Each structure stands twice: as C-alpha cells, then as structure tokens.
Amino acid sequence: MENLFSDRVRDVPRSFIREILKDALVPGTISFAGGLPNRNLFPVKEIQAATQTVFERYGNDLFQYSASEGFLPLREWIAHRYKEKGLEVPVEHILITSGSQQGLDLLGKTVLNEGDGVIIEEPGYLGAIQAFTVYRPKFLPVPVSETGMETEHLETLVQSEKIKLIYTVPNFQNPSGITYPEENRQKIAQILKGTETVFIEDDPYGDLRFSKNKNTSFYSLLPEQTVLLGSFSKIVIPGFRIGWIVASEPLMEKLVVAKQAADLHTNAFSQCVLHQYVSDYSLDAHISKIISAYRGQKEVMLKSILKHFPEEVSCTRPEGGMFLWVTLPKRLAALDLFDLAVKDKVVFVPGDPFYIGQTNVHTLRLNFSCSDAETIETGILRLSKAIKKMLSGRSVQ
C-alpha cells in the first residue's frame, strides 16, 4: 500500500507538537505549549451582532458560490487598512485565502519545482516547513536571533544557490518572538534587490505590537519581490480561517488559478461577517485590548523567568506577539527537560521541530497568550525547578 502514495507526502512531518503532547497531559498541567490566541478575548458578541446584520442585509446572496479572489468589500477594507499604515496595495493584488496556511500552500504550489532552493528561518515556523515540504524543495536554513537574520549567511546562499523563495516572519516571530531590527531589514533588502527571489513576509502578529517602535515592511523595501501574508486569526478569530496574500501580476494570476483548483473560494459567509464586524466596530480598539493583555502576560513571564531561572539560561525579550524563546545551556536537551517538566505538570514545545535536521536542541518555545498572571508564575516556577534538577545532574538520562 506504500506504493500508493506520492513522493511528496512521504516527507511531510506529522505534527510533532501533537505527538509529544498526546499522552503527556495529566489534570492540573500548565501548558505553555499552545500556539493559540486567547479565547477569552474573542469578540463573540460583536461577531454575533455582525452575523445578524449580514443575514438581514444579504439573505440568500450569502450562501451561493462566489469569487475565487474573495469578497470584494473585505479586500477593499484590507487595501484601505494597508493605506493607513502607509502601504499602497491595489485591491487586485489581494487574494483571500483559507487562513495564511493556505497562502503558504498556494505559494509553494505556484512557485516551487522539486529541488528549488527555499530559505527558511532557523528556528522557523513549523507550518511553513510543512506546507513547502509537499513541493519537495531544498530547504536552506539561515539562523535568526534578536539581531535579525544572519546576513552574511544569507549573502553566501544567495550567491551560491538558486533561491526561489525566502520565508520570513519579521515581526514577533513564531517560535522565537524576535523582530528583525531596522538595519537588518535594510541589509537583507540590499542583498536581495535585483535577484529573482520571492520574499515572503508573513505577518500574522504584526499588529500585536507592545511598544511604539515600528519597523519598515519588506513590502516597502522590496516592492517588486515581496509577497505579504496577512491573517485575521490572531487579531479577531482563527476559527473562520480567513487570511490573505498580497502579490502582484503575473504571480497573482497563477495564485488565483491555484486557489480555484484548491477549493474554488474561501467561505463566503464568514468573509461577509468579518467585513461587517470590522465595519461596525473598531478593530484597533479590539487589538488594543489584546495587546494590553498579552503585554501584561509577557511581562509576568519575563519577570518570573529572570527571578527563577538559573543565570545560564537566557531568553528573548519579545516586543509583541505570543511567544518567548528560551535557550538552555548547551549540554541540556530541551526534549529531556520536557520529560522532566511533564512530571512537574508544566509543558512547552522543545525547539526541535523548528529546525531542519537538528535534534536534541537546547532551545524551547513558551507561549504567554493563553495563561493568566498567576498561572504563568506557577508554571515558570515549576519549570525553573525542572531546569535546576537537570543542571544539578540529578536526572540526566
């Protein structure tokens, strides 16, 4: 029966996170492992009201087959929002997708031949690796840290390999929480200018910014090469599965054909409800609420870490988003810490799935968006005890 399958799906990893968490959780376990937005902040009442309104306003029209490109008023709203941020994006360059994840699949599908070079961040977003793996590229990881992407490494690759795609999350990255500094962006743009490489700027967390500092979008720095991915999942709700791709011709034409072949169009009803919601309510006011909650939770987590973790353990200082990245001393594997932490009723994601071809790494991801201050303090205390146990060698396996 193994003969049945295409080569392309042989390599796609199952969700590592699902697998390790499957049997791990006993009641009372505190989880920093999730990658979810905080459900208590979903604007349920407002969406309910918007739903009522669209039933009255559109009736049967809500439910017919509709355009592959997406619901036009929603695309116009997205273009307008970019304009407010200083980016000129024509409506025709916006394609609504079934979440950003579908954007990645469609980009892989339209651009990648087997063996094509794809630069990814290391550590990098697992979902992107999964989506692209299907198209069997050659992954070329470039390290990222709080100083951004390693530009020397990038430059060497660009000079020595044929690179079709570069995938980045420059703001409050998943998994590490880092943001590319301004100089780093300028340097990256300088290296890539004039090459035939598509630069993907995936920005699901960009609006969840804790500080006032704002960096320049690659869409401004590399207008001809950048494909922007956006999403309502982290700023409104994920369950509607509504995201978008910004791309210009001739790529957009291919993306629309691929979208049609993939699922005809994104759920039209939900696009309409979402448009009504952003028309009737202030999305920025809602985002402020999320920011205020996540910032507070991040501060509690960071403070607890600084208070309880041994000095040899370091972590990132995210200026937004949902994640914080911890680096253990090199001799400690995060997977071993996981086994120990589970017993102490706290879980996280070991760094392993965020690297290509590295295992037993000494980094891990902590999510702060879903836990309240007290839970965070308790969880970090438990985690610190597990780390100290490991460091003292009492449990090295």
Added chain:
Amino acid sequence: MENLFSDRVRDVPRSFIREILKDALVPGTISFAGGLPNRNLFPVKEIQAATQTVFERYGNDLFQYSASEGFLPLREWIAHRYKEKGLEVPVEHILITSGSQQGLDLLGKTVLNEGDGVIIEEPGYLGAIQAFTVYRPKFLPVPVSETGMETEHLETLVQSEKIKLIYTVPNFQNPSGITYPEENRQKIAQILKGTETVFIEDDPYGDLRFSKNKNTSFYSLLPEQTVLLGSFSKIVIPGFRIGWIVASEPLMEKLVVAKQAADLHTNAFSQCVLHQYVSDYSLDAHISKIISAYRGQKEVMLKSILKHFPEEVSCTRPEGGMFLWVTLPKRLAALDLFDLAVKDKVVFVPGDPFYIGQTNVHTLRLNFSCSDAETIETGILRLSKAIKKMLSGRSVQ
C-alpha cells in the same frame, strides 16, 4: 518572470467557462451556463436560527483553532446518514474538507506523482481536471454515456497502464447528467477488483434523485479501493464550502497530514452551524423540496427540447442532478452555436472544456436548476432557433 513559476501551474487551465462568458452577456440573456444550485431554495431562515443556537450553545469555543479532521459531531452525523443508506462508514474514515474541490486537491497531492495514470470520464468534471492537473498526471479519458463508462476501454487501460486514480461521478454526472446503470457498476467493479487503483466516487448530486431507482454505491462494490466524496453544497448551501472525504487507513492518515499543511482545518464555525441545522431540521424534507423543483424544471426543459429542437439533435434524460447534455449533429461545433446563441440572448457551456485535448466538439451542457419554467421554455425556443439557423447553413463561419 516566467521562470518564477513551477512546472505544475503552467498547465492548469483557467476557467474556460469564466472566459467565454466574460464579455458575452447582454441584459435579458437567459443563462443555462451556470453550475449553481438554485439560490431561492437555500434554507436561509433555518440556517439563521441554527446560527443563533450555536452562538448561545458554544460561545467562544466556536472560534478557536480546531481539529484538522473536522467537527466531530458533524462527522458522526455523516457516518449516521451513511448508515441509514446501508453503508457502514466509521467516523475515523471521514475528513471534513473545504468543499469537495479540496478533497480532489488533497487526493491528487497524496497519491499522484508526475506521469501517474489517472482515468477520467469523458466528458468529465472540469474542476477535477483542474485539481489533478496541478500534480501533472497522465490523463486517460474513458468515454461515458447513458450506458455508463465504456468498460472495454476501461479494461484495456487497466491492463496496459499503471493507473493510480479513477475519477467518476456515477450519479447525475456533471456535465452530462448521466447515471451509471447497475450492470455497468458491477462490471467496472469486476475489472478493478484486486488492482492497486484508488476509485474516486464523487457524489455531490446523489441525493438529488428524481426517481425511486437507486443504484449500488461503489463504496459497497469496491470497499477497499473506493474513496467517497460528499458535499453539502448542492443539498444545503455551497457558500460554507463544506464537503468531506471517506477514506480508510493508511490513506486517511496521509490525507489528514495534507489537510493540515493545506489550511490547518475547515472553518469550524460553519461546520458547527451546519451540524446544528441538520440536527434541528429535517434535511430530507429540505432535499424533497429541491428535488421537486429541479425535477419540474428538468421536465419542462426536456419537453421543450423534444418539441422545438430538430430531430438530429439528441439529449440525455437525467434522473437527478442539475444538468442535461445535448448532442448536435457532428458537423456543428458547439462553440459556433454559442456565438450565434449569445446574439439570440441565450447561453450554455459548449462541451469543449469537459474533454481532454478535444476542441470544437458537438456537445453542450444545459443547466436546469436555476431557471423557472417560463424562462426555460423561452430559452430553449431561442436556442432551437439558433440551432436551426446553423443547420440551414445560414451562419456557418
């Protein structure tokens, strides 16, 4: 810039139907070209009530990320419905997809390597051809007609080629409206039994049956090889984009991984609303209404055709679904008739896009689900005049 694209998207046809209809329509044109269910029959009030209920019942839970496999109660409902029809389908074998179209994409993705043999019906469903083209198979068309699939042709192909997939719409096919007779199904099953071929039984129209006669599902005849595709698009609404795949292990495991890589999961809110709708209302009562309307419209269309079309023109007698298929005398190309008919304010889909590598065919598709009796009579009369003009040679180009 052409270098940018993957080989796989170079070949995907744009929507032929969209293209030919783009500039064609003047006001007052009657369209039999659509492939849409009748919007006047959408159960809007009931869905609105179901939506209210789920808001009250589930609140925030509606909007979080959810399972790639789909909303469990909906999958259970689908399993139960199959059981009522005499098919035993375990819940674990059901994956909710973003419409059946996504089912085709996921199947192509998990099964097809470049050059693999795929048997398709001729004429056959354009969306399937689009979805599979992305994976660059070798299409092997087998003619279908009111006697079903040509089994001699099928047998020759199965013996001479390595066939990975067979794609069929055995009930009230799009585009032709034909249904595979019982003996034909038995014969097909006999030919395929024991081969390593996946048989796709796409059944979006199966419930829209005008008569009492029911044929055996391939899922019963070839249980180990058949993948069933189902959809709510034609029996409830298409705008939610909710369909499903029935497949067993190990294929299902690969499909779930591919689903996750493609868009994480299908819109959870809409799955929940749909489940509430089918729980609170009788879907069969609703389907009866659709059947009664479509059957009436089909009868008017058939009667008008028999009355007005020249004798040399023949057509299928659909026992369900939304389409009827017309065969012109061989010397008349449907595309030429289209040009003439547009001027007479009636449009249809020329057969061309439903064949692989044949053009200027003498067949065409008529949709009867979206027009009332009077419109159908007027439209068929207009079309008959255009045909007669062509036959009399007055407009041969």
